[in-house]
Every structure is written in C-alpha cells, then in structure tokens.
Amino acid sequence: MLLAAGREQVEKELQREFLRVEATVRRDLQSYPALHRSMSDLITRIDEDYREATDVPPSPPEWVEAVDAVAKIPARDEGIIGKILKDIQGTFDRHHKESMAAYRKASGERHALLKRMMPYWRKLTNTVDEVGGTINSLEDRAQVIDAKMQRYEEIVAGSVSAERQLTSSSLTQFFISGLVVVIAIGGAIINFNLIALPMSEMVGGGSYIGGVRTANVAAMVIILIEMSMGLFLMESLRITHMFPVIGQLDDRMRRRLVWTSFSFLLMLAGVESALAFMRDMIAADNAALRQSLAGAAAVVEGTRSVIPTVGQMVLGFILPFALAFVAIPLESFFHALRTLLGMVFSFVLRTLAFGSRLLASLFFYSGRAIISLYDLCVFPLLWIEGKLPERSSERKVKMPVENKEAQG
Structure with a gap:
C-alpha cells in the first residue's frame, strides 16, 4: 500500500513536470521557425553592413610614378625646373589633402554603418539569450524528470531504500499536516465562539436539540458549511x-463550480462579519444590564471604542477563508494516516506473529522438557521392574529342581 501510494504520487509529479515542459515548448519554442527566420534576416543585414563597412585603402593615383621619377632628378638651381618641382609639390599636397578628406568621409560612413548595426546586434543577442534561457529551462526540467523517473523505477522495483524513504516522508507529512489541522481546529473553535452568541438571537437561546443548544448547533453547521x-x-x-x-x-463546469463555491464562501464570510458585529452589540448590552442590576452608572455609548468591533468583524470575515484552506493539509493528513495505520497494523501483526512463535517454541520445548523429566523419573522404576522378574524366574527354576532331588 505504501509503495502504491508513493507510485501514484510520483506519477502525478511526473505528469505535472511533463505538462510544464509542454507549456514551455508551446510558449517559447512554438514560434521557433519565425524566430529562426528573424535571426537569419538579422545576420544577413549585419553581414551586408559589415561588408559595406570594410576599410578599403584608396588606390594610389597614376601620376605617383611620374612624380617619383621626377623626384629622382638631381636638384639644380635652374629656375624652370625648380618652379616645376614646386608646382608638383603643391599639386601633391593638394591631392594629399583631398585624399585624406575623402578617406575621413569614407571612415565616417563606415562608422555610421557600424553604428547602424548595433540595434541588430542587440536584438540578435536578446533573441539568442531567450532561446538559451528556454533551452536551459528545458534542461533543468529534464534533470528533474530524470530524478523522478529514477525514483519511480525504484518504487516499481520495490527497493528497500524507496520504501524507507516513503515511510519517512509519510511520517513527516503526517506530523506536519496534523499540526496544521490542529491549528485549523483552534481557528474553528475561535470562529465558533465568535458566532455562537449572536446565533442565539437568531434561532432562539432557549431551544435545545438533544441536550445541546440550537445556537451552538447552528454555529457549528455554518462552520462545517464553510469548510x-x-x-x-x-x-x-x-x-x-x-x-x-x-x-x-x-473546464467550463469546473469554473462554474469555482465561482459558485467562492460566492457561497463570500456570503458566509459576510454573514459571520455581521454576526461578529451583533456579538459586540449583545456583549455591550449584557454589560450595561449587569451594571444596571448592580446599581452602577451606565457607560456612555460614545465612550466605547470601536476597535474591538472592527477587529471582530475583520476576524469574522477572514476566518472562513482561512478555514477554506484546511482541505489541503486535511488531504495530506488522510493520506499519511492511511500509511501510518498500515504501518501500525503491520507492526501489530508482526508482534502477534512473534508472540505466537515465542509461545509455540515455549510450549514445544516445555513439552520436550516434561518428557525428559518424565523419562528421568520413570527410568529407575522401570529398571527395578526389569530386575524383579529375573529373580522370580530364577526362584521358579530352582524350586522344581529341589523337588526332583527330594523325590529321588
């Protein structure tokens, strides 16, 4: 029974994990083809922009060789050659400035292209991170499923470690859920005392059902209905x-049942809040009545604080919802109680079996001891009895011989 309960629990856990994996795949990886196309487009755009941003050095002009040849001419003080060289130098400087300006402009355009690539890089990085996070989540789920499957295999195989682990888990669950149930019983008692007094004004304080006040029965019925x-x-x-x-x-019927149960619970919470307000009023009236009977001055109504009234109303509204959650530990308590009762019955049966074997062994060896003692007591008598017939037979043999001799 313990292994069957553990197997059922692990099956539910595995089903829940598979549903979570299915939800993750459906939510994050269902649109993976579109995501893949988006990533391909981003990579294509980035590649195109990168190619456009490639730094291509400007090709040297064709007259550089001519300038080089002219530069190798030995310098002279002739005016025409010096003027020509000076003009060539000026042309070269001007072309150098134009080339540098064009190069800076091209570099600026390349930097603009690289800057335009940044949003695509960020989007691609975010997309890859999202996919990586989804894959990591699936890997974590897979590890959890592997661990639960290993535990399920051990339970199906009926190993001693699995049974011991289930026993320990059941005992822990029993004591924890039992503690929560005891706390819930305390809350129910407080709730009962909160609404028992005003219920006497609604159903009558002098009527009884089987020796129990009707107001107490009505208050208990309300609490049980809330639960x-x-x-x-x-x-x-x-x-x-x-x-x-x-x-x-x-799902449609379950949603209707959810809203119906919640509506009834909300109405009962409102009723308890109103009963708590009535309780405070009844308590104040009873206190004023006792003071008037005792001859003391009545307390002015305005001097009474409203904090206890508000506290009782809030408590009367919250307690029904708190008692609604007692179903969770109650289920765990019953499941653990079933296992605990099985363990107790098994222990009782084993104790009875051990006691029966002990009594059987005691009776068996006691019988053998009695038989041995009987043999010990009877052996001398039998030995004596065995010796006496031999002597009587010898006497009988001797007497005929003597008679024959006397006659002869």
Whole structure:
C-alpha cells in the first residue's frame, strides 16, 4: 500500500513536470521557425553592413610614378625646373589633402554603418539569450524528470531504500499536516465562539436539540458549511484530489463550480462579519444590564471604542477563508494516516506473529522438557521392574529342581 501510494504520487509529479515542459515548448519554442527566420534576416543585414563597412585603402593615383621619377632628378638651381618641382609639390599636397578628406568621409560612413548595426546586434543577442534561457529551462526540467523517473523505477522495483524513504516522508507529512489541522481546529473553535452568541438571537437561546443548544448547533453547521465550500473550491481548482468526480469535470463546469463555491464562501464570510458585529452589540448590552442590576452608572455609548468591533468583524470575515484552506493539509493528513495505520497494523501483526512463535517454541520445548523429566523419573522404576522378574524366574527354576532331588 505504501509503495502504491508513493507510485501514484510520483506519477502525478511526473505528469505535472511533463505538462510544464509542454507549456514551455508551446510558449517559447512554438514560434521557433519565425524566430529562426528573424535571426537569419538579422545576420544577413549585419553581414551586408559589415561588408559595406570594410576599410578599403584608396588606390594610389597614376601620376605617383611620374612624380617619383621626377623626384629622382638631381636638384639644380635652374629656375624652370625648380618652379616645376614646386608646382608638383603643391599639386601633391593638394591631392594629399583631398585624399585624406575623402578617406575621413569614407571612415565616417563606415562608422555610421557600424553604428547602424548595433540595434541588430542587440536584438540578435536578446533573441539568442531567450532561446538559451528556454533551452536551459528545458534542461533543468529534464534533470528533474530524470530524478523522478529514477525514483519511480525504484518504487516499481520495490527497493528497500524507496520504501524507507516513503515511510519517512509519510511520517513527516503526517506530523506536519496534523499540526496544521490542529491549528485549523483552534481557528474553528475561535470562529465558533465568535458566532455562537449572536446565533442565539437568531434561532432562539432557549431551544435545545438533544441536550445541546440550537445556537451552538447552528454555529457549528455554518462552520462545517464553510469548510465544505472551501473543500469544493480546492477540488474545483484541482489543488486537492479527494473527489475525483469533481476533477474529471470539463473546464467550463469546473469554473462554474469555482465561482459558485467562492460566492457561497463570500456570503458566509459576510454573514459571520455581521454576526461578529451583533456579538459586540449583545456583549455591550449584557454589560450595561449587569451594571444596571448592580446599581452602577451606565457607560456612555460614545465612550466605547470601536476597535474591538472592527477587529471582530475583520476576524469574522477572514476566518472562513482561512478555514477554506484546511482541505489541503486535511488531504495530506488522510493520506499519511492511511500509511501510518498500515504501518501500525503491520507492526501489530508482526508482534502477534512473534508472540505466537515465542509461545509455540515455549510450549514445544516445555513439552520436550516434561518428557525428559518424565523419562528421568520413570527410568529407575522401570529398571527395578526389569530386575524383579529375573529373580522370580530364577526362584521358579530352582524350586522344581529341589523337588526332583527330594523325590529321588
């Protein structure tokens, strides 16, 4: 039973993990073809801009060789040659300035192209990061699924370690859920005391049902209805699985049940808040009545603080919603209790089996001891009895011989 419960729990966990993987793939990787096309377009644009931004050095002009040849002419003081060389130098300087200006302009255009590439780089980087994050998330999910599958295989194989782990987990879950249930019972008691007094004004304080005041029964019924609505709400949200019929409903019907349960719970919370307000008024009236009977002066109504009234109303409104969540630890408590009862019954049966074997061994060896003691007590008598017939037979043999001799 313990292994079956553990296997069912691991199957639910695996189903939840597979659903999460499916949701991740559907949300992030369903549009991967469009994302791939977008990445290809971005890479193409970046490649084109990069090619346009390539630094191509300007080709030297054709007259550089002629200038080089002229520069090799030995310098003379002739006026015509010096003037020609000076004109060539001026032309060369002017062309150098024009070339540098054109080069700077081309460099500026290349820098503008590189600057225009930045948004595409950022977009491509963000896209790659998103895909990488999705893949990393899937890898993490895959590792979790592998661990759960290994645990599932151990449970199916019925290994001792898996059984020990499930036992420890069940005991821990039992004590924790039991503690939460005890806290919820305390909240229910507070809620009961909060609405029991005003319920006596609604259903009558002098009526009884089987020796119990009707107001107390009505207050308990309201609390149980709140817990039932909370249970239906948790079942409709598929948080708990105590009623498989509710979990198997279609989504439309489950949503209707969710809103219906929540509406009833909200109305009951409002009723409890109103009852808490009535309780404060009834308590004030009772206090004034006791003071008037005692002969003391009545307390002025305006001097009474409204903080306790507001606190009781807020508490009466919150407690129903708090009790609605008791279905979660209650389910865990029942599942763990089933395992714990199985362990207790198994321990009792093993104890009875051990006691039966012990008693059987005790009776068996006691019987053998009694038989041995009986043999020990009977052996001398049997030995004596065995010796006595031998002597009587010897006497009988001797007496006929003596008689024959006397007759002869």
